[in-house]
Amino acid sequence: MNNEEKLELIVKAADSKxxxxxxxLNVREISTLADYFIITSADSNRQVGAIADEILEKAKENNLEIRRIEGQRAAEWILIDLGDIVINVFQSDQRKYYNLEKLWSQADTVETTDWITE
Structure with a gap:
């Protein structure tokens, strides 16, 4: 599975919840941490947990290596490290506070509208 297919899988999993x-964000040229960061959010900790659980389930079903998971217990900011792709699932207030989009503002944004249902 190439990175675009992985990104689509993850975005669709998050969207389904x-x-x-x-x-x-394509951070390949500006970071050694990963090639892509996915940032998403929800209004409640329960929903943050559900989104992360769905992403993890799809990752396991597709034999993606899960290197690290952080923040599952509090479910305010859950980080899922898949190596080339790092997923950040935030509770909305935490997302505003940490503002990763500003931190990585030099990164190109990957178009995802075809992967998200309205």
């Missing part, structure tokens, strides 16, 4: 304002 009503993730909001999902952004995919």
């Amino acid at each position: 009503r993730a909001e304002n999902t952004v995919v």
